[in-house]
Amino acid sequence: MSVQDIFNEISLTKDESIWESAEDSNAWNRKRIKFLSEYKECMFEKILNKETSTARKNVKLSGALLMKAQKTQETSAKLKLLSQALMFCPPGEVMDQVLRVRARIFYNIDKISYCHEDIKSIKKRNEDDEKLLQYQANGSSDTNKDQESLLTEPNKKYKNFTSKIEVNSARNKGRFVIATEDIKPGELIAEENSIIGVADAKFSRDHCDNCLISLDDYCLPCSQCSSVAFCSKLCRDQAKHHSVECLLLDQIYRADTGAWHLALRLVASKPAQFWNTAEYKQENQDSYASSEMSSAFHLVTHDDTADREAPILMKECMTALYFLRILQADGYFNNKGKKSQTELSKEELNICMLLLHFMRVVFYNCHEVTEYIDQDVIRRIGVCLNPSLALINHSCDSNYARVVKGRRSLAFATRLIKKGEQIYDSYSPTFFLAPRAERLEVTESYNFNCGCEACVENWPTQEKMSDVCKQMCTSKLNDIEFADLKDNLQEVLSTEENISVETIVELLLKCYDNIQHPDKLVLLLETKLHSTLWKVHST
Template identity: 30%
Template sequence: MADGQNDIGNRLVRLLDEQNLIIPISVVFMQEVTNLGRVDLVYELLLTNGLLGDLTVDGKNCVKSAEFRKKGTEAFVKKKGELAVELYTQSVAHAEKNSKELAFAYGNRSAVLFEWGLYKECLEDIERAIQNNYPKDVIGKLENRKSKAIELLPSQFPIGFLTTPPEIPEKDRNPLIDCATNLVKIENSNTDGRRVIACRDIEPGEIIAIEDPIFKYPLEKLFTHCHHCLKLCYNLIPCEKCTQTLYCNEKCLEDAKMYHKYECPILLTMKDYEINDLELMSMKIALVVRDKYDCLDQLATTDGSGVYRSDRYDEIHNLVGNTEKRCMADLFNRAATSATLFYLVKHFTSFFGDEQDSKYEDIFKELVLFHRQTAPCNFHEITERIGSGEPYSIGTGAYSFLSLFNHSCCPNVVRYSYGSTAILIAEELIKKGQQCYDNYGYHYALMPKLERQAKLKKQYFFNCTCEACEKDYPLYHNLPIILTLGQISLEDIRFIQDGNLEEAKRIYKEVAVKIRSVYQLKPNKNLADLQEALKACYFLFETIKTPF
């Protein structure tokens, strides 16, 4: 997840430094005890120093559309299909509705989709080309492609995951945590806050939870992924007004309007301000939950029946932002981005209405800065893997239950993604009554203790006292090997590396059993290798198969 300090805050600090105002402004800022007060103070500073300017106007441009289409055709001729589709999709994004350029963009993209065996998507693009007045004097080639695609439709290439995403059987559902199995419970602790505890022994490989994020935001995959659901899609359709968002179907386009109608005119300007995905996510939340502005202080951590839910804002609102532990510079910079977002929404959208309700403006500012603090500590990266490539990030998700898992440098659970759906499984035996631990990106086998602890302290504001830190576990290359206990064979490693799905299913089950035999003697290289094999199998299960 990107969370770099964006440029506008740094520019403001430089200007204040030139005026010898750093110390007096810092004193005043440190006296502010509310998010609203912090944003208001920085907002006035940004205005006074001329850092909040005009809107970068976004709009359709058929000349740019034609340029992207020309580049797409050049890529297609060179057999660079992936690049061609992205360029044709950029042509789609920039073309005016009902224009010849939009029709040609859809038509050209349909040629790549046909070549890939994506006949359904090809036919959809052909129909869109016709609806946008594809010139009748050259429509013959398009109609010929349509006839062939209809004929070949039964042999459509099946884009999708190599395995069916798992589901929790009804009998195993947790009555008090709507996304979890009945293997765990939420418990309050004086030292750890809310935490997740095993209700019985959890075996390696068992599913603990399957959770969808209540909010998600894409990460720079404009021309291959849906702006709303983050689904990989090769025939995206555009927003009719801006060039920055595309959707996998009409439903997502329609569902997104509740927030996109406000972000639409300012997305391009936010790019100029170098506003990142976590900052955009904070704004999106503040836009979406407007109906709760009058009752924020009444939001509970569970619903009326005591169920911890993943499909409502209340649980997200009660996550910790660690405000009191943040340094002044950190809060100042986050207040600067929050003030910038408020400025853009206030001056260039209709979110606050004609009356510019100051009460709603204040709540918006409070919420954006609040979630600028909760996001880096609680939100999770959404990853995807195509073919034999490495997993890559496609966005950020707000998962209310996953956010309750505390960190360990030697975790006992691991996360995977089927699209934006997160699957949480045990990667070693978790005894009844033990806490379930996730890893926040700093693992004992890969990073020395002092470096891990420094990074955790900086981002998450705690001193790690996990077993790996307390016992100072060695790095992977220094771990002992137990020759008499379970190991993974070189042949099985090759099966996984070669993407042999059937063998991976067998290996997954066998590795889970072997982990049980070695985990009590940790740390050891046997356990580390077996856990990596378990992860590699799941990476294969969640892999997306594509036609190239």
């Protein structure tokens, strides 16, 4: 039985007034959580039974994968099978054997650092193993590569942004980001490592559970479950959330909690004692960094303005309680002196309310984690929370875009953003890609109706836009020069050869001086700039 099945089964039983109330307040949500916790079904005992977990280690399967790998000739296929064998292998003789075979392959293909990592992980090393450790890696290490920051002049207060912005606030806008100097297309606006992230279920075994990068030849498994792998020991050590999710991750995915899963990971990333203090609520007035829990805590939740219906409120509270039961199953709390299993201590109730708070934070502020495949194919592989980029407000005519690798996001201007102009993200598809009615459905789910220029003037989508460029009245080009500009624009858009970022930016700047916005070809060139930035920075 799934969490949704349990919700359906117990709905409108016992006190109907609680089920039917649409009052959204801390007092009422505490009441809902206490009420739900009294249901035996809301212990989720069958769902959260680690003894019956599908992610338990399987030494027979691991051995079979090892045998298959040894019969495989192609190196990458062999390494993939060995990594799968490690995922299912409990610590012991078979794991040592798998590590030993994989280490020798890494040695043969000159990935000595990976070789050394595997040898060091072997519990009972032999003489040949020790000899492999004597070989020195040429050049830099294959593992734990730290990416150098591309943000050359960071903002003094908003550490993840360029110095060319400031963050303001207004009653009807909340916080928003504006340019304090002209920002050219292709220029880096922000660089952010998300405070937390989670891969979608189908990518959970081939992407690092911590940093979310794609796992290629090398991976490290969890020692207790077969649900996740890591790209390095550093990531395995940093993934504090996994001790709570270990052997339960498949059940969490089946509960279909979506981005709410990030709330569980945020809480699980810190010990229970951390949340007993007010430290995470205290904002630093002189500094705002994405790594600080206070930055995540104070993101918008729309508690006072969202019109949540009674079933949604109950579903939210039940999901928060489900996450709390996962924490309990891991021994997250000191439960001495509790009278019953269903009873919630004061600490547990506070944590459950915190989970509910973060569920709303991530709902309104999370970003997709995407990755570049090839030929301009970009796919979603998960979600993350970027407390800095979440400060950027919405427009259906956005002027910046992200290049993402795992939990690292690079935010680039895709258009000339002049001093004093606001920087805009697009929470929905842009006006260029989707009609207003479709965009409105998305923005309403974020608790606002968009009033950007594209919506107010109902700009046409790409399919309905003309290819004819309209010359600005302030343009200084004569007819021949303007025709040459259009030809150049069409030529760049039609070419299949790689064109540099600098070439595209130069052409865009000339277009902004001479062609009226919105223009189909210019918008397509901005899209080409984004795809080119992906190619340059995603490797």
